[in-house]
Amino acid sequence: MSFDFEKFANAIENGFKGNCVGYAFVVSYKENWKVKRAGGQARTLINTPPLEMSTNIQFHTASVSKAITAVALLKVLYQREDVSLESSFYKFLPSHWQVHQSLRGITFQQLLNHTSGFRFSGGLDYAALKKDMAAGVKTADIGVREYQGENFAIMRLLIPDLAKYPVSKNAQGGTGIDILQAAEYAAYYIDYLQKELFTKAGLPKLKCEAEAFKTGMCYHFPHNNKAGTDFGNQVLVAGSKGWVMSAAELAKFFRTVHYTENILPSWLSNKMKNELLGYDQIGNTSEGIGFYWKNGGFPGSQNAGELNTLIIGYDNHVQVALIINSELAGNKGMVEIINAAHDDAYKMIKVNADDLERS
Known part of the structure; x- marks a missing residue:
């Protein structure tokens, strides 16, 4: 596939950098990851120990748990x-x-x-x-x-x-x-x-509760120097929400679901996407590429901090798993930022193909 994953990731990152406390995302292609990016802070000084954001730091996944x-x-x-x-x-x-x-x-x-x-x-x-x-x-x-x-x-x-x-x-x-x-x-x-799911995806034992001093914290943006929240123990309300995972773990899980048969047969994982069985929406980008997605979030208006999560996949077998641990500033949402980045990369493929044909 002649898709510039670095350019795609750069465009995504440009949409998040400076617009939130911290972000982490993984771009995958079929059953393998291609690019991992993170920036900002997973835990600030107010919540010792401070941690820089990483694709390996776990957060509650909010309503992305519904798709799981x-x-x-x-x-x-x-x-x-x-x-x-x-x-x-x-x-x-x-x-x-x-x-x-x-x-x-x-x-x-x-x-x-x-x-x-x-x-x-x-x-x-x-x-x-x-x-x-x-x-x-x-x-x-x-x-x-x-x-x-x-x-x-x-x-x-x-x-x-x-x-x-x-x-x-x-x-x-x-x-x-x-x-x-x-x-x-x-x-x-x-x-x-x-x-039946996580072990078959090669993931370690996962929980529905935050771990003190380890799970990432969620804050308001701009950061107000107040303590954030990790959203605690959700074992007894799990299902609709609850799972604590990193961006890397989310990416590995969903590409295992849709690009291997370790968990579901292909016809059933396709049915899940096409009939919105756990996903929020299917549609097409402005360049005509089909996509499906499920987002999640705990609003900052009701909590000591905000959480935003997303899994989005495209018909060209590109997937993105994303975690943001605050409000996202700016006039574009997560899906809009990633779709725009994908369209730019897709346009580049078409231009390159046209050049090759003329030569």
């Missing part, structure tokens, strides 16, 4: 011969839960592409999900796409049940069993993803 959870659900459904994307999901909820009749025809696919009809505004923990499943949805909302974190938080419970983990049972229910199940489901969800 989507891979896990697709994997476990593929492993089962008796369940499919078109199957109803409610049968795999805790047996003592009350499940509203309106939910009983909603499929795994509808959870994955945000057409379940969920319009819940509560939390993402076990108790909130239990309440939401009893409340149900409006029939008119089913089939209408609306982004809802609960679609993927509920997968923290569905995946262990589908994988037949020995979750404690109690037909009578009660506070005690709920507390126990909440912990077990989260632990089994993490265990399944480690064994």
